[in-house]
Amino acid sequence: MNSPLRLEVIVASVRPQRFAPVVTEWFLRAARADPAFDVGVLDLAHTPLPVDLTETPEAAAYRERLGAADAFVVVTSEYNHGYPAALKTALDTAKHEWRGKPVGFVGYGGLSGGLRAIEQLRQVVAEIHMVSIRETVSFHQAKRRFDADGNTDDGAAIDAAARLLRQLAWWGRHLRAARAADPYPG
Template identity: 50%
Template sequence: MSATTIRPLRLAVVIGSTRQGRFGPTVADWFVRQAALRDTLAVETVDTGRIDLPSTFGAATDDPALAEATATLGRADAFVVVTPEYNHSYPGTLKNLIDLHHTQWQAKPVGFVSYGGISGGLRAVEHLRPVFAELHAVTVRDSVAFPNPWPRFDPTGTLLDPDAAETAAATMLDQLTWWAEALRTARTTHPYGK
């Protein structure tokens, strides 16, 4: 099969913040633009701020945005989670979205873009890694972190000094793409868990 007949990898970018005045969409939009530069990726976004997530695990919801998010996660070959750091961890709404799904994450790679105070959200990322391991997902080593990100972006969402962040994003996307291709092939030839 030639490279031109291989379908692009489907990348779901998950925005984890729902707070009023959240900065997550700014960071996510920047990352989506980085990922969109690669013609091997087809990027979709899942925004927890636009989904009516049930407040109790297992509770019924008829929100079409949740159904759409479930479908997006299910067809994805890879994920990037954009998360702030709240109280040395990640948002509860993000955990809720993760826990509402199971097979959608299995045997797929996950990368991280984080932001926050001086740590740049890295403590949130470290809390997410074992959660995804429990869901049989593979987290990539490198991530993108934005310490104190608010003055680093202009009002249009453009990163003012992009070199280091673009380099970090490229490294993470290289790792994510490698794992996504390998695991897509593995899932096709030998479905996970069977």
């Protein structure tokens, strides 16, 4: 139980010329520097999931990977005051694999910085029996917050990422131990 938590970072945007890689790589540097986590990336642009939720080998492999994870962070843009459709498909493709696991959010966008999308996601993840981490990273006017090397001097975001990771590690450890001692009754 003292082994690093398996953290899967889910990249929600699938649009061409998306800004997601910049935000994701920045967050991954922070997450990979934390010894509490063994970090993987599930980029939905490269994860072929059927929108009609039919069973495919790719969907089965995706669920297996989710099942092996202890925690999740979703990096999401905000489109039309909501989150990307590909993310809804990704959430609906699995069921039991999400249960009793923590999830944090890194949002980016224009004026709201992805916060409206994240608030909607909190409702969805509660329905699939996940624990939403209160701390959130948000980049308002995201393209203006990063330099050409993908770094930011946004102190609020840097601080929020550190707090999110600490909270995610705490929830991840305790929920992993709880699931091992007494499987989630969902």
